[in-house]
Amino acid sequence: MEYAIELAKKGIYTTSPNPSVGCIITEGNKILSEGYHLKSGSDHAEVIALKNLKKKVNNETCMYITLEPCCHTGKTGPCTDTIIKSGIKNIFISMLDPNPLVKGKGVKKLRSNGISVNIGLCKDLSEKINRGFISRVTKKIPYVTAKQAISMDYKITNPKSKWISSAQSRKDVQYFRAKSCAILVSSKTIIKDNSKLKIKLKKSDLNNNEKIIHPIRIVLDTNLSLNINKYNIFEGKEKKIIFNSISTSYNENKNIDFIKIRKDKNGLRLKNIFNILAIKYEINNLYIEPGSKLLNTLVSYNLIDELVFYKSPEIIGKLGLSTLVINSKPSKNISIVTESITKISNDVRIIYKFLRK
Numbered sequence: 001m002e003y004a005i006e007l008a009k010k011g012i013y014t015t016s017p018n019p020s021v022g023c024i025i026t027e028g029n030k031i032l033s034e035g036y037h038l039k040s041g042s043d044h045a046e047v048i049a050l051k052n053l054k055k056k057v058n059n060e061t062c063m064y065i066t067l068e069p070c071c072h073t074g075k076t077g078p079c080t081d082t083i084i085k086s087g088i089k090n091i092f093i094s095m096l097d098p099n100p101l102v103k104g105k106g107v108k109k110l111r112s113n114g115i116s117v118n119i120g121l122c123k124d125l126s127e128k129i130n131r132g133f134i135s136r137v138t139k140k141i142p143y144v145t146a147k148q149a150i151s152m153d154y155k156i157t158n159p160k161s162k163w164i165s166s167a168q169s170r171k172d173v174q175y176f177r178a179k180s181c182a183i184l185v186s187s188k189t190i191i192k193d194n195s196k197l198k199i200k201l202k203k204s205d206l207n208n209n210e211k212i213i214h215p216i217r218i219v220l221d222t223n224l225s226l227n228i229n230k231y232n233i234f235e236g237k238e239k240k241i242i243f244n245s246i247s248t249s250y251n252e253n254k255n256i257d258f259i260k261i262r263k264d265k266n267g268l269r270l271k272n273i274f275n276i277l278a279i280k281y282e283i284n285n286l287y288i289e290p291g292s293k294l295l296n297t298l299v300s301y302n303l304i305d306e307l308v309f310y311k312s313p314e315i316i317g318k319l320g321l322s323t324l325v326i327n328s329k330p331s332k333n334i335s336i337v338t339e340s341i342t343k344i345s346n347d348v349r350i351i352y353k354f355l356r357k
């Protein structure tokens with residue numbers, strides 16, 4: 001199953017809004033064939049593994065799949081039917097499909113056709129690669145990751161330089177962006193940085209031959225103050241969304257959806273925005289590059305799942321803007337754990353996990 005999960009990971013840059021799934025077929029200690037899901041509309045992992053199988057199925061043949069096979073017709077037919085037809089009688093499934101409309105039904109269909117199904121092998125690992133998909137279908141919000149580059153004295157802007165973190169850390173950020181379905185920033189950050197927010201990696205960096213998918217680009221612009229002809233983020237034909245408090249409309253020329261959102265005391269209601277992103281745009285993984293104010297709201301209101309700091313050994317001093325400045329009492333409903341600490345060039349990447357209760 002660990003190997004099937006490694007195969008599933010090959011799809012993490014392309015399968016959205018679908019989950020990433022891997023599958024192998026074995027006999028005894030031998031792997032006879034393998035497959036993984038690459039993108040929406042293409043064959044599912046188990047169907048590919050069955051197509052690749054060159055040996056006749058017997059009582060020893062086993063299938064290992066990272067996610068419960070589907071039993072309904074979507075863009076492709078039900079995988080359960082293909083498995084039943086193949087004659088395989090032993091199946092290991094790492095995790096059930098979290099979609100309440102599907103959950104358990106695929107397993108039921110397989111079992112009612114005389115197939116032995118074992119559930120739960122390496123479940124935590126499978127859940128981790130599909131945490132965005134799980135969040136979207138069960139909670140109707142994306143899995144939210146926020147990222148900041150900070151200095152040793154916790155500043156996020158440097159009056160003397162455009163960058164805080166090293167080139168290697170900035171390349172690492174590109175992988176996080178590539179895994180995300182959308183990237184969100186504020187109007188303040190656009191005005192200051194004017195970034196394109198596109199993926200700067202090559203196909204070879206992502207180890208696949210597929211076209212690089214640029215995430216949807218999202219801006220919070222409460223009063224529609226940005227000139228869409230001026231900033232790089234609005235260039236190109238990819239989808240962009242501007243959440244604001246004034247109007248809902250569509251700019252065909254620039255492919256921008258303007259969506260009106262109600263305000264609260266911090267600004268636009270982020271929870272509403274996240275619901276729209278999950279339900280209307282099928283965003284599994286949302287990557288936010290917040291400044292100080294936006295990060296404060298996200299943390300104070302318990303709206304993130306993961307915070308990634310790239311901490312450089314530089315000291316910026318009082319002219320820089322500070323990262324988190326939480327004046328209110330911290331929420332009792334969050335517990336934060338340090339998931340990993342990694343040295344990247346001269347920086348340290350720290351990933352904090354926010355466990356929402």
Ligand SMILES: NC(=O)c1ccc[n+]([C@@H]2O[C@H](COP(=O)([O-])OP(=O)(O)OC[C@H]3O[C@@H](n4cnc5c(N)ncnc54)[C@H](OP(=O)(O)O)[C@@H]3O)[C@@H](O)[C@H]2O)c1
Nearest residue numbers: 148149156186188192221222267268290291292293294297
């Ligand atoms: N080091 C890093 O990794 C990093 C990352 C990002 C940004 N930055 C820097 O941070 C600076 C900007 O930081 P900032 O604190 O001024 O701005 P920010 O945190 O990026 O964004 C705050 C702005 O977002 C909009 N907003 C709308 N709804 C909101 C809500 N519910 N909660 C919070 N904000 C909401 C508001 O602007 P409107 O009223 O215009 O909508 C608000 O002023 C820039 O200099 C940028 O370069 C650094």
